Amino acid sequence: RISPPQLIALSFAAGILVGAALLALPVTHGAGRSVTFLQALFTATSALCVTGLNVIDPGRDFNRLGQVIILILIQVGGLGIITFGTVFALVTRRRVNYSERIRLAQQVSAFSAGDVVPLIRNIFLYTFVIEGVGALLLALRFVPLEGWGRGLFYAVFHSVSAFNNAGFALYSDNYLRFVGDDLVSLVTAFLIILGGLGFLVQLNVVAHLLRPRRNRLLVHSKLALTMTAALLLFGTLIYLGLEWNNPRTLAPLNLEDKLLASFFQSVVTRTAGFNTLDYGVMGPATLFLSIILMFIGANPGSTGGGIKTSTFYVMMASAWSMVRGRGEVVLFSRRIDRETVIRAMTVGLLSIGLVNLMFVLLLIFNTNPNLPFLHLFFESVSAFATVGLSMNATPLLNPAQEIVVILLMYLGRIGPLTFAVAFNSREEADLVKYPAEKDILIG
Amino acid sequence: RISPPQLIALSFAAGILVGAALLALPVTHGAGRSVTFLQALFTATSALCVTGLNVIDPGRDFNRLGQVIILILIQVGGLGIITFGTVFALVTRRRVNYSERIRLAQQVSAFSAGDVVPLIRNIFLYTFVIEGVGALLLALRFVPLEGWGRGLFYAVFHSVSAFNNAGFALYSDNYLRFVGDDLVSLVTAFLIILGGLGFLVQLNVVAHLLRPRRNRLLVHSKLALTMTAALLLFGTLIYLGLEWNNPRTLAPLNLEDKLLASFFQSVVTRTAGFNTLDYGVMGPATLFLSIILMFIGANPGSTGGGIKTSTFYVMMASAWSMVRGRGEVVLFSRRIDRETVIRAMTVGLLSIGLVNLMFVLLLIFNTNPNLPFLHLFFESVSAFATVGLSMNATPLLNPAQEIVVILLMYLGRIGPLTFAVAFNSREEADLVKYPAEKDILIG
Numbered sequence A, B: 001r002i003s004p005p006q007l008i009a010l011s012f013a014a015g016i017l018v019g020a021a022l023l024a025l026p027v028t029h030g031a032g033r034s035v036t037f038l039q040a041l042f043t044a045t046s047a048l049c050v051t052g053l054n055v056i057d058p059g060r061d062f063n064r065l066g067q068v069i070i071l072i073l074i075q076v077g078g079l080g081i082i083t084f085g086t087v088f089a090l091v092t093r094r095r096v097n098y099s100e101r102i103r104l105a106q107q108v109s110a111f112s113a114g115d116v117v118p119l120i121r122n123i124f125l126y127t128f129v130i131e132g133v134g135a136l137l138l139a140l141r142f143v144p145l146e147g148w149g150r151g152l153f154y155a156v157f158h159s160v161s162a163f164n165n166a167g168f169a170l171y172s173d174n175y176l177r178f179v180g181d182d183l184v185s186l187v188t189a190f191l192i193i194l195g196g197l198g199f200l201v202q203l204n205v206v207a208h209l210l211r212p213r214r215n216r217l218l219v220h221s222k223l224a225l226t227m228t229a230a231l232l233l234f235g236t237l238i239y240l241g242l243e244w245n246n247p248r249t250l251a252p253l254n255l256e257d258k259l260l261a262s263f264f265q266s267v268v269t270r271t272a273g274f275n276t277l278d279y280g281v282m283g284p285a286t287l288f289l290s291i292i293l294m295f296i297g298a299n300p301g302s303t304g305g306g307i308k309t310s311t312f313y314v315m316m317a318s319a320w321s322m323v324r325g326r327g328e329v330v331l332f333s334r335r336i337d338r339e340t341v342i343r344a345m346t347v348g349l350l351s352i353g354l355v356n357l358m359f360v361l362l363l364i365f366n367t368n369p370n371l372p373f374l375h376l377f378f379e380s381v382s383a384f385a386t387v388g389l390s391m392n393a394t395p396l397l398n399p400a401q402e403i404v405v406i407l408l409m410y411l412g413r414i415g416p417l418t419f420a421v422a423f424n425s426r427e428e429a430d431l432v433k434y435p436a437e438k439d440i441l442i443g
């Protein structure tokens, strides 16, 4: 009998191996290009884990068939993550009591209660509708730019890549050419933000907007919306403030484009991995704060990575309440129980430990003097948090380092997902001032 | 009415200002040297917080009078830290119940029970005896090297600096010249290890050795001894393994000196700050692991800094028990209660947060292209954990950065000390399998 965490780990590993085998076939490679098995394995891992790091150039080293396989890997990976996350949150997790779970399921599946099949159908339906709308909007730019055939494919590819927070682009410079392009930047950013909110939050918001009385906003949704807004604002201010005078990033742009580029980079840093500015030439302060944003990541139950906004919030809020000498953490008038606090801190610490361990391996294996400390640190966090941004270090990695990054992408993807499921739930007989809050997803 | 944390914060601030005023007086400066007030403030902070970072060269920029003032600041700082830590652990902390406290006090003061005055007298007596023995042994090298007057002063200065984990040396190259010197290396290392064990542990061990039946080894002592041994071994292996081939550190040394230097660097990295190898030329993997060792630091209740070995152990052990699906952490057959787990994780996360925040400020204020990311990161952790090692970056800091490092040394010193006192204690009505362990000092 196989446990849910084992199921997740095995299904991702199997998907990666199938994808790698397909991408290693010469029939998927670009004309005159060749891709080694390790490069195919790296690309398949990056696609299925919706990371977006690339040792090669997917727009040139793979032909249309190879790109379609990458597209399918991204879509399967993204749907897999959302489905696993949502189903486990609603059905398997023992922490949410049964009646709460039914009520939650009723809200998010909007039509039918509790069953897994209609829930998954709704997830698929919703995903394809949003991606379709995104592709139509992007086609307004890509068709004039690339012609009908290529333009439509590019529109679909980048819409899927954005909504699933994959960060794969078919241009060699990723999105650098779109730095001042309102349409591409804003549509892509909007798809990324929606994808990063998570399925439960999106449907809860839709249900709430349609019938505010019947469908209240869940604590989980309120937290996700608040944290997303706060982190987006914080990130925009970081890029705007610290890169304003950098002649290789913001300085040459006019005010409107400075704002657009800062907002876009703020959106992608949290987990998506597209970029309209070059992270290889940003200042060290910007890069370090980007590393922190990447590490925090997106909301639980989304295709985004990192330790998740809720984990970060609970960690910070409980540390702060400890400093203030208070025994409990309160969130939207509900008490967060100690088990949740310990779980959040555990996810945070294990993640820091894993990233540091893998980073040390990257340092020890390093043979390239053009890969300094910061480049490899940035790369480690980007891989772990399935962001896919790079200080242009990925193509410079040697095979041993590529294997470390593959491991990091895989563990960064399945780790938080399986923690959320694997944690043993134990009820606490505690003095309750506020009703205990147990349905915040951690990891 | 003043609270214990406020008392600690204020007395350290007052001591720093008095020290800075004295070290700013020209009468304390070396012949032909001048020291600005900011440099004096930096030196006084570094001395009183027993950190050991230096923007100037204390062996040359101060005369004998200035060096005596530094010596006094180190001794006052060290005794202050031990006394505060021990008294609060035994007397003020509400977490240890009264009868346990009396028993603990009986053990450690060895003669009389519970009173603060004999306890403090014993702390002072014990400190001076160890420092005296250390000075006599060091004089065997320093007197032949420097003559009677200077040699004896150097012996006393370096013994006090070592036992208090201060890391101040009167040679411009710190301890580089003693890389192959068994006597100086081993005596200094032994003083550092004793000082880093903490007063409670040392007296508990002595009492245990004298009367094994009456005075059992406390859980706190067992943990401190185990962690110290494990971290020393781990550190030695890191330096030995990663620097073996480095032509600028271990490569030129013979096997015995390689071992001696690796062991010595392992001892100092954990908090003391002397160095017989140059950290400015070590490999990035060595440096990153050194940063982790510095961050972990020494034992609670000692003059060492960092988040402390017990905090690190509880964090790691509880994260591991969470992964294994166990609800509780067991240490030497005793259960660690959840309050302790949350406290440990809080100390760890707040420390990471503080170091990162100050590090970002160092990056933002940076004007020197010769101070890259890693140098400033190493400097931040070294200052916070009151280690005092540097990749030779300290003298290159600009005034704004010096102020940040001063703040970091001060907060890194008083932060963990006051957390340990400030945390509110709340009893838990929990299902107990093992007797709850509440007397592990955190921070």
Ligand SMILES: [K+]
Binding pocket: A050, A051, A052, A165, A166, A167, A271, A272, A273, A386, A387, A388
């Ligand atoms: K991504």
Ligand SMILES: [K+]
Binding pocket: B050, B051, B052, B165, B166, B167, B271, B272, B273, B386, B387, B388
């Ligand atoms: K020190």
